[in-house]
Amino acid sequence: MNREKIMNLIGLTLLAACFAMALTRVFSRTATHLGSDVVTIRFAHYQLESGVRGAFDAIAREYEKIHPGVVVEQMSIPENVYPTWTVTQLAGGTAPDLIEYGPSTGSDERLARYFQPLTEWVGSPNPYNKGTSLEKTPWRQTFLDGLTGWPNYNTNLLEIYGMPNTVVTIRFFYNRDLYRKITGNETLPRTYQEFIEVCRKVEQDGERITGHKVVPIAGSKSNAPRITESLFCGQVQKLWAQYQGDDLRQANGNEAVLRFAVLKHKLSLYDPAIQSAYQITHDAGQYMQPGFMQLNREDAVFTFTQGNALMIATGSYDTVSLTSQAPFEIGVFPVPSPTRDDPVYGKFVFGPATEAGAPTQGSFLLYMESKHKQQALDFLRFMTSQKMNALFAAKSGWLPAVIGVDVDEKMKPFMPEMDGYINGFRPYWGADTYRVIDNNQYLLLGSDGSVKKFLDALGKDFDAALVSDSQSVNKTSRNNLLRQDIALASYMQLSRQNAVPAAAKKVSELNEIETKLELDLDDGILEMNELGFPPMK
Amino acid sequence: MAGFKQIPASSPQGRESVYGQAMMLLTVQPVTRGNINLSVQLFQSVIDKNSSDDLGITAKYFLGRIEQIYRFEPDPARAIAIYEDLFHNHPEHPVAQQAFVKLVLLKLYDRIPDAERAKDFATFEVQGAKLQDHDAVRDFHLVMAQACAKFGFSEEKRLDHLLAADAAGVVKDDSKANLIVSIAEVARKLGRKDLALQYYRRFLDECPRDYRTYTVQQRIAATEQPAP
Numbered sequence: 001m002n003r004e005k006i007m008n009l010i011g012l013t014l015l016a017a018c019f020a021m022a023l024t025r026v027f028s029r030t031a032t033h034l035g036s037d038v039v040t041i042r043f044a045h046y047q048l049e050s051g052v053r054g055a056f057d058a059i060a061r062e063y064e065k066i067h068p069g070v071v072v073e074q075m076s077i078p079e080n081v082y083p084t085w086t087v088t089q090l091a092g093g094t095a096p097d098l099i100e101y102g103p104s105t106g107s108d109e110r111l112a113r114y115f116q117p118l119t120e121w122v123g124s125p126n127p128y129n130k131g132t133s134l135e136k137t138p139w140r141q142t143f144l145d146g147l148t149g150w151p152n153y154n155t156n157l158l159e160i161y162g163m164p165n166t167v168v169t170i171r172f173f174y175n176r177d178l179y180r181k182i183t184g185n186e187t188l189p190r191t192y193q194e195f196i197e198v199c200r201k202v203e204q205d206g207e208r209i210t211g212h213k214v215v216p217i218a219g220s221k222s223n224a225p226r227i228t229e230s231l232f233c234g235q236v237q238k239l240w241a242q243y244q245g246d247d248l249r250q251a252n253g254n255e256a257v258l259r260f261a262v263l264k265h266k267l268s269l270y271d272p273a274i275q276s277a278y279q280i281t282h283d284a285g286q287y288m289q290p291g292f293m294q295l296n297r298e299d300a301v302f303t304f305t306q307g308n309a310l311m312i313a314t315g316s317y318d319t320v321s322l323t324s325q326a327p328f329e330i331g332v333f334p335v336p337s338p339t340r341d342d343p344v345y346g347k348f349v350f351g352p353a354t355e356a357g358a359p360t361q362g363s364f365l366l367y368m369e370s371k372h373k374q375q376a377l378d379f380l381r382f383m384t385s386q387k388m389n390a391l392f393a394a395k396s397g398w399l400p401a402v403i404g405v406d407v408d409e410k411m412k413p414f415m416p417e418m419d420g421y422i423n424g425f426r427p428y429w430g431a432d433t434y435r436v437i438d439n440n441q442y443l444l445l446g447s448d449g450s451v452k453k454f455l456d457a458l459g460k461d462f463d464a465a466l467v468s469d470s471q472s473v474n475k476t477s478r479n480n481l482l483r484q485d486i487a488l489a490s491y492m493q494l495s496r497q498n499a500v501p502a503a504a505k506k507v508s509e510l511n512e513i514e515t516k517l518e519l520d521l522d523d524g525i526l527e528m529n530e531l532g533f534p535p536m537k
Numbered sequence: 538m539a540g541f542k543q544i545p546a547s548s549p550q551g552r553e554s555v556y557g558q559a560m561m562l563l564t565v566q567p568v569t570r571g572n573i574n575l576s577v578q579l580f581q582s583v584i585d586k587n588s589s590d591d592l593g594i595t596a597k598y599f600l601g602r603i604e605q606i607y608r609f610e611p612d613p614a615r616a617i618a619i620y621e622d623l624f625h626n627h628p629e630h631p632v633a634q635q636a637f638v639k640l641v642l643l644k645l646y647d648r649i650p651d652a653e654r655a656k657d658f659a660t661f662e663v664q665g666a667k668l669q670d671h672d673a674v675r676d677f678h679l680v681m682a683q684a685c686a687k688f689g690f691s692e693e694k695r696l697d698h699l700l701a702a703d704a705a706g707v708v709k710d711d712s713k714a715n716l717i718v719s720i721a722e723v724a725r726k727l728g729r730k731d732l733a734l735q736y737y738r739r740f741l742d743e744c745p746r747d748y749r750t751y752t753v754q755q756r757i758a759a760t761e762q763p764a765p
Contacts, residue, residue: 140710144746145746146710146744146746146747148710148711148714148746148747148748149748153711155711158709158711245686245719246686246718246719246722246723247714247715247716247718247719247722248718248722248749248752248753249715250748354748354750354751354752356746356747356748356750356751357746357747357748418750418751419751420751421751421752422748422749422752478606481606482563482606482607485563485602485606486560486563486564489560489595489599490560492595492632493553493556493557493595496591505708507672508671508672508708509708509709511635511672511673511676512672512675512676512679512707512708512709512712513709515638515642515676515679515680516679516712518639518642519642519679519680519683522642522643522646523646523687525646526646526647526648529648530648
């Protein structure tokens with residue numbers, strides 16, 4: 001028998017063994033649950049960071065203790081396959097009862113089709129908060145942000161879908177030994193200019209002092225935007241104030257006004273504030289390793305934990321992972337954004353942005369077709385009770401999402417800064433504008449990049465992208481409206497027959513939602529008509 | 538759909554089941570012109586039996602909705618005609634009053650000369666004063682307030698409409714927060730300090746974790762300062 005045949009035989013044997021093992025697992029699993037009265041609640045997430053699975057597991061076991069007939073299963077799915085996995089499960093009708101909000105679950109279409117709006121339950125207290133300071137507080141108001149924003153509240157569908165476990169804030173993590181070695185002290189930058197001074201010092205003296213190449217900031221396509229978008233938003237605070245309307249709304253989710261302003265030539269990407277925003281983005285990019293936009297999050301973490309970068313910007317969720325991986329002491333400080341007195345970038349800002357309404361995340365959605373919807377909802381209430389969120393925070397090392405939960409001393413620097421101004425807009429106003437900007441980003445962030453090269457390159461592609469994004473938004477608004485209309489018709493009928501006590505309230509809510517949706521849609525259609533683009537069919 | 542079809546059209550629930558079939562046809566995927574046309578026929582048969590009861594009026598309302606948003610080629614003019622007819626013939630019915638709100642939206646956001654829009658706006662202010670249904674009153678004033686901002690109508694009128702919407706009572710938390718801030722801001726711009734402060738403070742009381750809290754605190758401080 002030649003070598004090739006032996007290898008094939010080994011391969012086939014391994015394949016058969018794996019198949020047999022998989023069959024055994026499937027049958028043993030079925031055998032466990034079929035024919036028993038046990039209700040199994042499954043929840044899926046992609047948080048593989050240290051401590052998180054243990055935290056969820058502890059909550060599941062606590063729930064099982066007080067609900068003897070219920071088994072709670074945790075499904076940890078790797079982040080890179082999570083979108084595909086979720087879509088497959090949803091399309092196949094085999095999704096778990098609760099699914100963590102992720103990139104594949106967030107579209108309006110998917111939310112409306114596969115997930116149960118939770119709005120009708122959030123106005124009542126969470127029964128698992130009995131005996132706590134939140135006993136009489138409506139469930140929604142037990143969260144730090146009152147579930148007012150993404151990803152828990154959908155501004156297009158005007159419904160609450162997600163129940164969160166944590167608050168995410170972005171901070172700079174720094175290598176304390178390296179910081180002292182290079183700067184000679186541990187005085188942290190309090191202003192943007194001081195921060196830039198630290199970066200320059202690393203560039204100039206880092207290699208000489210440490211004996212190896214050190215970059216100021218470990219960047220990657222997921223870490224870099226944590227800093228650059230924050231700096232960008234700051235530069236367009238005053239500009240956004242001209243567009244935000246009398247309700248002082250935030251930019252996120254309300255970008256239509258900007259798209260139309262550019263299409264009508266009332267606003268240009270060459271506006272001094274926008275140019276300044278891209279300039280500060282370019283500047284920050286120069287302090288990251290070359291080609292960082294091609295790198296993954298893991299690459300940036302590796303660069304930092306190997307001592308080849310002084311700092312990395314990431315979310316509070318990475319605290320435990322980074323401290324456990326790094327062979328050095330880690331310190332934390334907030335991303336220093338320019339203030340009004342900044343000599344270069346102070347002109348366009350109001351001041352540091354508020355983190356009030358910082359998104360509460362790690363949010364679970366209730367699968368519409370869950371066979372145990374009420375039980376899953378009950379578990380969701382349990383999981384997000386004050387006591388269980390405290391358990392989650394303690395075991396995961398993450399910030400809590402629920403009011404009144406004590407925060408560990410080492411997590412206090414991550415607490416959201418409530419005082420601060422409303423932030424400006426991010427540079428992305430839709431999927432197509434994102435694509436055009438992303439395709440040309442190298443002209444801004446590359447070592448020989450510049451704001452002029454970047455903006456000149458966007459040209460007509462950007463306007464075309466604005467048109468297609470505006471048409472897509474109008475189409476989505478119309479589809480959302482159709483969905484609400486059918487729900488409204490059903491509740492009107494139920495209300496008329498007094499069949500469901502809450503039907504009249506629901507009719508009132510749906511009418512209000514429809515009015516808001518129609519205002520946005522009719523406005524979008526009018527704007528597009530005036531620009532010479534009739535509505536898409 | 539099958540459930541509705543099982544109920545004979547001649548039975549006491551027959552008319553209601555035809556109405557249900559008409560609604561269901563609008564949800565069947567993929568959406569087809571045939572299903573939309575069939576839905577129109579079914580709604581029309583409900584109306585033909587009685588155009589003045591709850592079901593007849595609601596069926597007519599959805600005929601308007603089909604022309605407005607369900608058709609592959611929407612026909613706003615046809616929708617407007619249906620809504621006008623409904624409101625004219627049943628001005629006290631809640632669904633007809635909601636049809637009036639749709640009518641206001643369609644006409645104000647049509648591509649028409651500014652003078653014509655201003656004239657329509659004035660007409661709607663008179664007609665809207667007769668609305669009684671809570672939802673219609675609230676939604677009408679929200680639409681009119683938004684139109685003032687969008688088309689540059691009077692800020693005083695905008696404030697009146699915002700206050701009227703607040704008096705009617707919005708039910709969604711985020712809508713409420715937006716409405717309270719808007720009233721405070723417009724009042725501040727019009728120099729009505731007391732009203733502005735009242736609403737700024739109400740916002741802090743009712744929306745303590747909103748991202749606008751710090752900005753509103755700053756507004757209160759600035760508004761409380763005596764004029765130089």
